[in-house]
Amino acid sequence: MSSVVADALELRDIIRSLVSGAPEACDFEWRSLPEPSKGPVAYSVEDGGQGDRKLRTYTLFAVKAWGASFSDNGQFNSVQEGFVGLVVPQGLEPGQRLRLYRQVLELDVSAKSAARGGIALFDGTPPMRWGRVGTEVTWGESLELAARVLVNRSEALKGLTQGTCTEPDVECVLDIISNASRRPLTARALLRLAAQGGLDLNSGNGRKIIYSVLAMENLERLYLFKSVVEKAWSQNSIPVFVVKTSRSTSFCNRSLPDIHVIEGALRAKGNLEPGYTVANVYNSIYDYFGLKESGRSMYPDVGDLREFYENRLSVVTAFVRLRRGGYIFKVEVVYDRRAQSYEQVLREALSKLSALPLTAEGYPLPLLMADSKARVTSAEMDAALRAVSLDLVPESRSVLRV
Numbered sequence: 001m002s003s004v005v006a007d008a009l010e011l012r013d014i015i016r017s018l019v020s021g022a023p024e025a026c027d028f029e030w031r032s033l034p035e036p037s038k039g040p041v042a043y044s045v046e047d048g049g050q051g052d053r054k055l056r057t058y059t060l061f062a063v064k065a066w067g068a069s070f071s072d073n074g075q076f077n078s079v080q081e082g083f084v085g086l087v088v089p090q091g092l093e094p095g096q097r098l099r100l101y102r103q104v105l106e107l108d109v110s111a112k113s114a115a116r117g118g119i120a121l122f123d124g125t126p127p128m129r130w131g132r133v134g135t136e137v138t139w140g141e142s143l144e145l146a147a148r149v150l151v152n153r154s155e156a157l158k159g160l161t162q163g164t165c166t167e168p169d170v171e172c173v174l175d176i177i178s179n180a181s182r183r184p185l186t187a188r189a190l191l192r193l194a195a196q197g198g199l200d201l202n203s204g205n206g207r208k209i210i211y212s213v214l215a216m217e218n219l220e221r222l223y224l225f226k227s228v229v230e231k232a233w234s235q236n237s238i239p240v241f242v243v244k245t246s247r248s249t250s251f252c253n254r255s256l257p258d259i260h261v262i263e264g265a266l267r268a269k270g271n272l273e274p275g276y277t278v279a280n281v282y283n284s285i286y287d288y289f290g291l292k293e294s295g296r297s298m299y300p301d302v303g304d305l306r307e308f309y310e311n312r313l314s315v316v317t318a319f320v321r322l323r324r325g326g327y328i329f330k331v332e333v334v335y336d337r338r339a340q341s342y343e344q345v346l347r348e349a350l351s352k353l354s355a356l357p358l359t360a361e362g363y364p365l366p367l368l369m370a371d372s373k374a375r376v377t378s379a380e381m382d383a384a385l386r387a388v389s390l391d392l393v394p395e396s397r398s399v400l401r402v
Contacts, residue, residue: 023264042118067109142215326362
């Protein structure tokens with residue numbers, strides 16, 4: 001018998017009692033959903049996918065995003081964007097940066113397919129983390145170095161943006177990013193710089209160049225997230241992030257995820273009805289990320305990014321069931337605390353959300369459609385490899401065989 005199977009048999013009772021036993025205690029109020037919005041609800045939806053091929057000496061990746069809007073009078077508009085490339089420098093946090101590139105494309109298609117007066121649906125959590133720039137340098141120093149590189153190697157930006165960088169200052173970096181015609185701008189520019197020999201990490205500024213790369217990539221995501229959210233607010237649409245497989249434990253503070261504990265508690269009471277419970281209200285971006293304010297801002301002082309993230313942006317989270325007997329999932333609603341209260345915006349969001357087409361399990365059908373449209377299939381990845389036409393030697397573990 002396999003040692004894994006033997007151990008599973010030994011631990012079976014413990015695992016089953018933990019997962020299927022008496023529900024853990026959690027203090028929450030299960031509220032009735034507000035009435036669904038009357039008539040058709042305008043909405044937009046987006047999602048992204050990624051794939052890669054690990055070759056013997058490097059990895060080629062592809063990211064794709066798909067977005068669509070549905071107006072309340074039945075009009076439909078969709079947009080799709082993609083990007084294929086290498087993460088350069090290859091050894092610099094490739095997994096996190098690939099995810100960032102996908103998020104940038106998702107935000108890009110969301111901006112191009114926004115709906116008025118409805119709900120803007122996103123899959124996952126809000127991509128508003130600043131990322132790690134480095135402890136040895138600040139945002140400003142990193143972006144100033146990025147500006148100097150862009151001034152000296154402006155040919156790397158040709159055809160990618162209408163913005164210009166003639167002086168090495170932080171504002172010009174934002175001008176280049178905000179006026180980009182191709183996304184992810186930073187990833188595309190880095191590919192060109194690397195091909196032109198402009199990423200000399202062995203120079204005296206090699207380490208600082210790494211920080212400038214991270215800073216510029218994160219600035220592009222921060223700028224796009226701000227633009228998408230502000231556009232939704234200006235069009236009287238509510239940004240709602242749906243986390244279908246949340247593993248958070250911060251609400252019930254138990255050993256298993258909050259969703260598991262809440263579903264178990266309701267099941268024990270025989271309560272299968274639609275409803276919701278408010279989990280958290282974050283009036284500070286620092287609270288959202290579980291950080292203490294130190295007096296030193298974590299967001300760059302460029303444009304009005306710092307003002308947006310630290311003085312306007314708030315998030316209310318809730319656990320929601322939209323259909324009787326359906327799954328419970330987590331939603332995170334992003335709102336402007338200067339203009340709305342969390343009770344008002346959450347109830348309006350749930351009213352619109354419950355009026356959308358739902359699956360049998362009570363999950364918003366538009367998000368499933370976006371997921372299927374945004375996947376990078378194996379066939380697409382193979383086609384991308386053929387289009388690149390390089391000596392594509394696959395990664396091999398044959399040296400480990402005996």
